[in-house]
Amino acid sequence: GIQVEQSPPDLILQEGANSTLRCNFSDSVNNLQWFHQNPWGQLINLFYIPSGTKQNGRLSATTVATERYSLLYISSSQTTDSGVYFCAVEPTYSGAGSYQLTFGKGTKLSVIP
């Protein structure tokens, strides 16, 4: 199946710093999503971004589908950004109609005051 690798596995930031999280995937994809899991375990959809660039406040994401990677940028980090960030993909070969996501192992971000 498709492989999804995220880096770095762990990241510690001072509040106010910027960061870039990376997601590499091994096959072409129909769908790529970024999720944030907060310290209480709740998963929140951040971006649907199979290609191109999107921005939402201090967060932005870029996917270069031809080179099989995606980047999540966090600017001016806050303590509330702490948690685990997951990249998840749906490979093109999965066929129409299933919308199954394969998740990476995540990047654990800790923002300290």
Add this chain to the structure above:
Amino acid sequence: NAGVTQTPKFRVLKTGQSMTLLCAQDMNHEYMYWYRQDPGMGLRLIHYSVGEGTTAKGEVPDGYNVSRLKKQNFLLGLESAAPSQTSVYFCASNNLRGSYYGYTFGSGTRLTVV
């Protein structure tokens, strides 16, 4: 609007016991999913459903069964629990509106099998 609700939130089972996890969504979503999350791992798909009355296997289906008798509910069953099934279980549903595949997750069920 509750979104996706999972019950129970916590459960401890003895090896060999059975139980059912309930997932309910009030968003009229067609697609529903059960994932498990183990320490240091991403989520892995157990089973999913593309509509009422349908189910299909995901990446790690062994030891689990599912049913989708009503569109709003997706049940995950463990017939004979094993310690390897100790995990956090997440249910999700999918919004197919337009080209935005928005996923909504429940808050999870933490299951311990002793």
